[in-house]
Amino acid sequence: MFRSVARSVAGKNLLRRGYATAVPERKVAVLGAAGGIGQPLALLMKLNPLVSQLALYDIANTPGVAADVSHINSRSEVAGYVGEEQLGKALEGCDVVIIPAGVPRKPGMTRDDLFNINAGIVKGLCSAIAKYCPNALVNMISNPVNSTVPIAAEVFKKAGTYDERKLFGVTTLDVVRAKTFYAGKAKVNVADVNVPVVGGHAGITILPLFSQATPKANLPEEDIKALTKRTQDGGTEVVEAKAGKGSATLSMAYAGAIFADACLKGLNGVPDVVECSFVQSTVTELPFFASKVRLGKNGVEEVLGLGPLSEYEKEGLESLKPELKSSIEKGIKFANQS
Ligand SMILES: NC(=O)C1=CN([C@@H]2O[C@H](COP(=O)(O)OP(=O)(O)OC[C@H]3O[C@@H](n4cnc5c(N)ncnc54)[C@H](O)[C@@H]3O)[C@@H](O)[C@H]2O)C=CC1
Numbered sequence: 001m002f003r004s005v006a007r008s009v010a011g012k013n014l015l016r017r018g019y020a021t022a023v024p025e026r027k028v029a030v031l032g033a034a035g036g037i038g039q040p041l042a043l044l045m046k047l048n049p050l051v052s053q054l055a056l057y058d059i060a061n062t063p064g065v066a067a068d069v070s071h072i073n074s075r076s077e078v079a080g081y082v083g084e085e086q087l088g089k090a091l092e093g094c095d096v097v098i099i100p101a102g103v104p105r106k107p108g109m110t111r112d113d114l115f116n117i118n119a120g121i122v123k124g125l126c127s128a129i130a131k132y133c134p135n136a137l138v139n140m141i142s143n144p145v146n147s148t149v150p151i152a153a154e155v156f157k158k159a160g161t162y163d164e165r166k167l168f169g170v171t172t173l174d175v176v177r178a179k180t181f182y183a184g185k186a187k188v189n190v191a192d193v194n195v196p197v198v199g200g201h202a203g204i205t206i207l208p209l210f211s212q213a214t215p216k217a218n219l220p221e222e223d224i225k226a227l228t229k230r231t232q233d234g235g236t237e238v239v240e241a242k243a244g245k246g247s248a249t250l251s252m253a254y255a256g257a258i259f260a261d262a263c264l265k266g267l268n269g270v271p272d273v274v275e276c277s278f279v280q281s282t283v284t285e286l287p288f289f290a291s292k293v294r295l296g297k298n299g300v301e302e303v304l305g306l307g308p309l310s311e312y313e314k315e316g317l318e319s320l321k322p323e324l325k326s327s328i329e330k331g332i333k334f335a336n337q338s
């Protein structure tokens, strides 16, 4: 009886290490797993019961991280992979690949200042994904997300493996911040709060839609403007507080774990899994845009529209388009000329 249920779930075996519920096997890789985000994200993915195999890849230091995390008595088997020659093994059979590989900002830098280093890193990793796990859902964390996602798309197109339903820029941290800041201002329970955040993932391209926030609080316009600015500058707030020691890592690991969990639930057929993400889109005239996305067995099931916007949000939407367009074009150009 159990076996027949098992076979019906995407042909995957269900029982490993005594895990006794009908949850399919899922392999997740974290690329950049020894870094500031990678380590806590590895921990959180190890705690996720939907993961059966966890592959931790970096150019250095993954054996230690993998040995450490592997002692936790949760479902998944953990393996560490180090150096390019082990990347293929890390990726083979992956259902979800999470990419926090690359350099973080220092005070005074924009996310776009990371382009020169991170674009090449992302390009290399995506070429390997196209080769070793072309069907995996890719969760792009590396900045500038507004450019790294288009780079990944171009790499996959060139390799003939592009499926727009399987490529995601992770913008969950913007949602996490918007929820936290809104709850503080509106004096509502943060656990009940929902706020869509659309656009992209840098400065004014981050557009929280507080007019759609629930529970409703009817905050005055000046509070909405302050909340919007704080959400847009949330990354910079952390970069400045860390004073040269990097950018958000712990809150990003939390956000990355939420988004990867949503991807896994979608793959497993859980209905109505909706998260905001920067994806290929026709919601605006821009080819990529963050909005609410319904996740399913093939990744993006439906890109949801923006819903009704306030006048302030309409202005924000128009103001962000030129910057987002140029970041997208920069990524596409890089991928096609190098
Ligand atoms: N999407 C988002 O909301 C956020 C994105 N980020 C971005 O995430 C990235 C990583 O940030 P941190 O973890 O703080 O940096 P980090 O420097 O602490 O860690 C990065 C890791 O990537 C590894 N790495 C470098 N090249 C690699 C390659 N070719 N293959 C595999 N691994 C490689 C490094 O060895 C290092 O362990 C940055 O680009 C940062 O801007 C950070 C916070 C939020």
Ligand SMILES: O=C([O-])CC(=O)C(=O)O
Pocket (backbone or CB within 6 Å): 104, 105, 111, 143, 173, 234, 235, 236, 238, 239, 247, 248
């Ligand atoms: O601000 C940064 O450089 C890192 C990031 O993307 C964020 O914290 O939102």
